[in-house]
Amino acid sequence: MVAAVRDGERKLPDNCRSRSFVIVSDMQTPISRSKALAAVAAAGAAALFLGRRTPAPAATAEHYQVAYTDEQWRSRLSPEAYDVLRHAGTEAPGSSPLDEFFKPGTYACAGCNLALFDSKTKFESGTGWPSFYQPLPHAVQTTSDSSLGFERTEVHCSRCGGHLGHVFDDGPKPTGLRYCMNGVALAFHPATNKA
Numbered sequence: 309m310v311a312a313v314r315d316g317e318r319k320l321p322d323n324c325r326s327r328s329f330v331i332v333s334d335m336q337t338p339i340s341r342s343k344a345l346a347a348v349a350a351a352g353a354a355a356l357f358l359g360r361r362t363p364a365p366a367a368t369a370e371h372y373q374v375a376y377t378d379e380q381w382r383s384r385l386s387p388e389a390y391d392v393l394r395h396a397g398t399e400a401p402g403s404s405p406l407d408e409f410f411k412p413g414t415y416a417c418a419g420c421n422l423a424l425f426d427s428k429t430k431f432e433s434g435t436g437w438p439s440f441y442q443p444l445p446h447a448v449q450t451t452s453d454s455s456l457g458f459e460r461t462e463v464h465c466s467r468c469g470g471h472l473g474h475v476f477d478d479g480p481k482p483t484g485l486r487y488c489m490n491g492v493a494l495a496f497h498p499a500t501n502k503a
C-alpha cells in the first residue's frame with residue numbers, strides 16, 4: 309500500500325499529470341499522500357482562478373455520433389465529469405473509487421455510456437488512476453497532446469469525443485500499453501451472472 313502510493317507519486321511527473329499537478333511534481337522530496345492531494349487541490353483551486361480551460365477534443369472535432377452543446381453537456385454531467393470529459397481536466401490521483409477497484413464488469417463512458425474497457429484488462433498501475441492495458445474494439449480514439457510542453461497521446465471516447473485520459477507505452481503484457489484513465493469519466497457496470 310505504502311509502496312504503491314510512493315510509486316504513484318514518483319510517477320507523477322511523466323504520467324497522467326495535468327497542469328494542476330505541477331506543484332506536486334516539482335517537489336523533490338518524498339511527500340505524504342495527504343500532502344500530495346492537498347497540493348493538488350490547492351493547484352486545482354488556483355487553476356480555476358487562472359481560467360484553466362482546455363478545449364475538449366469534441367469542441368474542435370468534426371463529428372461524433374453523440375453530440376451536445378457545451379451548455380447541454382454541463383447540465384448532463386457532474387461538475388467533475390464535465391471538467392474532465394469536456395475540458396480535458398485531470399482528476400486528483402487516488403481520488404476515484406474506481407482506482408483500486410477490481411470487480412468484474414465493464415467500464416463505460418460517463419458521457420454517452422459507450423462500453424470502453426473490460427475489467428479483465430484493468431491492472432494496478434500504482435499511479436492513482438484507473439489503468440487498463442487495452443480498450444474494447446473501436447471504443448476509443450487518440451490524438452497528440454502537447455499541452456504540457458511535451459508529447460503525450462490523449463485518449464477520448466469514439467462516440468461522444470469525451471476526454472478520458474492518456475495512453476503510455478509502459479504498460480504490462482500483452483499490449484505493453486497503459487491507458488491512464490480518469491475514473492470520473494467512467495461508469496462501471498457490473499457483470500451479470502448469466503448461467
Ligand SMILES: [Zn+2]
Pocket residue numbers: 417418419420421422465466467468469470
Ligand atoms: Zn462517450
